[in-house]
Amino acid sequence: MKLLASRGAKSVALLVVAALVASCGLPRTGPTKREIFAGSVQREGDAFIVSVNDRVTRATAVTPALGFSEKFTKAGQLGSDIIRPGDTLSLTIWENVEDGLLASSASSATTLSEVQVDGAGFIFVPYAGRIRAAGNSPEALRGVITRKLEEQTPDPQVEVRRSAGDGSTVSLVGSVGAQGVFAIERPTRTLSAMLARAGGVTIETDIAQVTVIRNNDRGRIWLQDLYENPELDIALRGGDRILVEGDTRSFTALGATGTQTRVGFESKTVSAVEAIAQVGGLVATAADPTGVFILRNEPAEIANAVLGRSDLIGAQRLVYVLDLTKPNGLFLARDFAVRDEDTLYVTEAPFTQWNKTISSLTGSLTSASSITTLAGG
Numbered sequence: 001m002k003l004l005a006s007r008g009a010k011s012v013a014l015l016v017v018a019a020l021v022a023s024c025g026l027p028r029t030g031p032t033k034r035e036i037f038a039g040s041v042q043r044e045g046d047a048f049i050v051s052v053n054d055r056v057t058r059a060t061a062v063t064p065a066l067g068f069s070e071k072f073t074k075a076g077q078l079g080s081d082i083i084r085p086g087d088t089l090s091l092t093i094w095e096n097v098e099d100g101l102l103a104s105s106a107s108s109a110t111t112l113s114e115v116q117v118d119g120a121g122f123i124f125v126p127y128a129g130r131i132r133a134a135g136n137s138p139e140a141l142r143g144v145i146t147r148k149l150e151e152q153t154p155d156p157q158v159e160v161r162r163s164a165g166d167g168s169t170v171s172l173v174g175s176v177g178a179q180g181v182f183a184i185e186r187p188t189r190t191l192s193a194m195l196a197r198a199g200g201v202t203i204e205t206d207i208a209q210v211t212v213i214r215n216n217d218r219g220r221i222w223l224q225d226l227y228e229n230p231e232l233d234i235a236l237r238g239g240d241r242i243l244v245e246g247d248t249r250s251f252t253a254l255g256a257t258g259t260q261t262r263v264g265f266e267s268k269t270v271s272a273v274e275a276i277a278q279v280g281g282l283v284a285t286a287a288d289p290t291g292v293f294i295l296r297n298e299p300a301e302i303a304n305a306v307l308g309r310s311d312l313i314g315a316q317r318l319v320y321v322l323d324l325t326k327p328n329g330l331f332l333a334r335d336f337a338v339r340d341e342d343t344l345y346v347t348e349a350p351f352t353q354w355n356k357t358i359s360s361l362t363g364s365l366t367s368a369s370s371i372t373t374l375a376g377g
Contacts, residue, residue: 213243
């Protein structure tokens, strides 16, 4: 009886020591599941705790809305031969007289090469004066020059050739083969053709986004959508600025995951299962699969839909809970979409904290005899 009492006292003393050690604050990866639940609106905090189900998954399945406005999609393609400020023209003029205005002998031709269209859209032709070239096709400009010269020389013959200049160009920057300024020519009057002209996109097509800035208007699309939806292959305009960059969205992974870091999206949509896989999965020796949390600030519209109410105003803090041990837990995690700036947090299993407590005791005391001594044996 005395031996049993002694052993009981030792066990109680050991448990007391373990409790004292645990209360001192053992190292851990973050808050426990109970501490997160304490932050709910029903208790001490201001966050809504929501268990993920099929209805919640549908209500939160929001992807970034990217696309071009009608100002982009309704704009027709530029005529490939329309003259614009900055273009370079070559003029050849034949006169049907021996002592012509421009030529010294009959049937000889006068060539005016590299005639620059000025910023106002005009060119100067001897004896024809200052002529507006911008907005005309080479054929229309030929007629204008011919009529001007007819007043001074009989039956002039005029040829106009256009070379694309810097008056109708676009700039491409970002993740393209060759950044620079490119003229809009016959083969490159649309967005996809101009991207090809610049050497194509140099990043993963799954995350590539294309932004077009035109005056005060801006449109952005996924590169994949550009090729899947022909209406998004917009006609370009002089002065357009095109930026190609990777998806800038990301989420943060913390807790009992393979890696605790900020993670970029690898596709247009990322599910909770994919997010966990991206950071190396759950730590087998520490993670609690019943405590997978997604922390997010939800717009009022979505928050009201998720919570089944209509009185919330402004962004709301929501904590979504995924229990991977439930029969459909993995399916729900596969369907639940992670969004930009989300925090993925996985709690430690209760056994992990207990194991740390025991380890801190046995690591601090050199032997079992020391524990016996501590217990008063």
